[in-house]
Amino acid sequence: MKPSVSILLVDDDWHLVQSMAEWLHELGHTVYVADCLEGAHASLQQHQIELVITDLRLGGEDGFQLISHVRETLPECTVLVMTGYATPDTAVEAIRAGAFDLLTKPLIDDELQLAIGRAVSHRDITRENQTLRRQLDRRSGLENILSHDYRMLKVFDMVDSVADARTSILITGENGTGKSMIARAIHERSSRRGKPFVEVACGALPDNLLESELFGHVKGAFTGASVDKVGKFQLADRGTLFLDEIGTASAAMQVKLLRVLQELQFEQVGGTKTHSVDTRVILATNEDLSKAVGNGTFRQDLYYRINVVNIVLPSLRQRVGDIPLLVEHFLREAAETCDRDIEGFDSAAMAKLQAYQWPGNVRQLQNVVERAVLLSRSPRLTAEDLPPEVLGLVADPMAASLSDSGAQPVPTRPHVVPSDLDGKSLREALEVPEREIILHSLRQNQWNRAATADALEINRTTLYKKMKRLGLDDPRLQFAGDL
Known part of the structure; x- marks a missing residue:
């Protein structure tokens, strides 16, 4: 059975309209009729019209006006044009105006049926594409974060929950756990995804340069400021600003950040004009900010302002089951980049990879895999292709530093891999x-x-x-x- 369509017929030839309406109704369609632009506009407002069939000459009125109106107000509605004065130029003009097809009078029944069928198929394809686009938007930003660990799955759920929240978000976790990727995923899954995502590494800049970087400066504000500069907060207006290593910000910078997070207003360095922005701020740190508040190096009011939603990323030691998945992904990338034919790690090498503590987390794992691909002479990678610290042959300075700093807030459990199955x-x-x-x-x-x-x-x-x-x-x- 062919699908039923809600059709609006528009023609100043009332007998033709009535005849066509009766025939289309017999075919199972719902049909409304009009003989002028005013009547057509009224029907479009009162009914759910899926297809408009209109003449280009409506007495003294122009059918192109109706095509433009439908395109602007009902983008999902399809328009078929019928005319007794068709020329190649007329057809081109009608299509440019937004018509799906053009038919010439007198209309042939089979030709009209085929045109309606094509219009319905076009409508269905458009709807399917919109559904697929929404599904892709939902996945957007997380496709490159590989995990089946339950801790990361909880993180993914939280990303979905807070993506469109206006509040600031604090992402915490050790270096190399993927804080910037999670920040970008939040942006990509929000309604701001079409706007800028701007990232600033706060720890990489001295305090005076960081202020200029974030808020901008006016000409002559300091030595070397020869022109006005727009800051990151303005560049990220209506988008997302990601402030990494926020724990390194000085006391003076913390005061300025607190104000802009509360009021979304600031002045450029050396300027007097107050700027307002609609910028969503995501912050990240590998430090324990609650301890920093306790020892007085981080403002308590700023901590409470940014810690409304805290996403804690687990270390790789806590998601050891993800290592084979990550290794396979990094192997494919490295093999393609180096143009090498690599089969993968043998079981003994994989056991070493899973038993290692990974103080540098996913970033360190990626480096180890790339090193093995570059240095190996065999398609099959073995423990000999791993660096000494992974094999336990030398002390790992990163692990010692992690232990000394107390940066790991969650105790780990041993990850044991059966060596012989x-x-x-x-x-x-x-x-x-x-x-x-x-x-x-x-x-x-x-x-x-x-x-x-x-x-x-x-x-x-x-x-x-x-x-x-x-x-x-x-x-x-x-x-x-x-x-």
């Missing part, structure tokens, strides 16, 4: 890492089983059963070394 069932293979994870957590919690169950996010009965099955219920284990 040959001849083992899945249950047997999983028992080894499961036992080590539970044993590690028991020791971390001084063998307090209730605290261990809470840390592992399982109930105590399940923990007791697992301890018994894995031989961890022996009290002598509390005083033993690693078993």
Whole structure:
């Protein structure tokens, strides 16, 4: 059965209109009629019209006016033109005005049916494209963030929830966890995605240059200011400004940021004119700002102003299951860039990658994979292609620095990878890492089983059963070394 269409017929030949309307109604369409522009406009306002069929000559009125009106007010409505005075120029003009097709009088029934069918197909394709575009917009910004870890999935959900919120957002996490990618994803999934996304690394600029960078300056404001300069806040107007390393901002800069975040107003360096902007601000830091507030290096009022929504990105140590996924992605990129035929890492090398603590997180992992692709002489990458710190042959200064600074706010659990799965069932293979994870957590919690169950996010009965099955219920284990 052919789809029914809501049609408006417009022609000053009333007998022709009535005849066509009766025939189209017999075909199953809903038909409305008009013999002038005023009547056509009234029908378009009163009814849900999907297709307009109009003559170009409506008494003393011009059918092109109706085409323009439909294009401007009802963009999803399709227009077919019928005329008894068609020329090539007329057809071109009608299409440029917004008509879908042009038919010549006297109309042939089959020709009109085909034209209506094409118009309906065009309408359906347009709607399908709009649906697909909305789906792509929904995914936009997250397609390059690879993860199936439940912590990151929660982050993705939060990105969706806050994408169109007007409030500031604080993204926290260690270096290399992807804070800038999450900030860009928030922008791309918001209604501001068509506007600028401007990024500023606050820690890379001294305080006086940072102020000029953010707010701009007027000519003569300081030595070297030979022309006026527009700041990042103005460049990001109606878009998003991403301030990375916000924890490095000085006390004076923090005062200025607090004002612009509260009032969205500022003055350029050396200027007196107050500028207003509609800029959405996303901030990021790898520092613990609550501690900075406690020791007086970060303003408490600014902290509460920016910490309305806090997105905490887990370290790579906390999402070790994502390492094979990330490695595969980085391998493809590096192999394509270097024009190398690479099969991937063998199981021993992958075990080393998953056992390493990754103080530099995803950024460090990408560098390690690129290094292996560049230096390897074989399509199959092995542990020999990994740097010494990943193999545990030398101390990792990044890991030592991370430990000394106390920058990791969340304690990690050991990530154990079975080194040999040959001849083992899945249950047997999983028992080894499961036992080590539970044993590690028991020791971390001084063998307090209730605290261990809470840390592992399982109930105590399940923990007791697992301890018994894995031989961890022996009290002598509390005083033993690693078993």
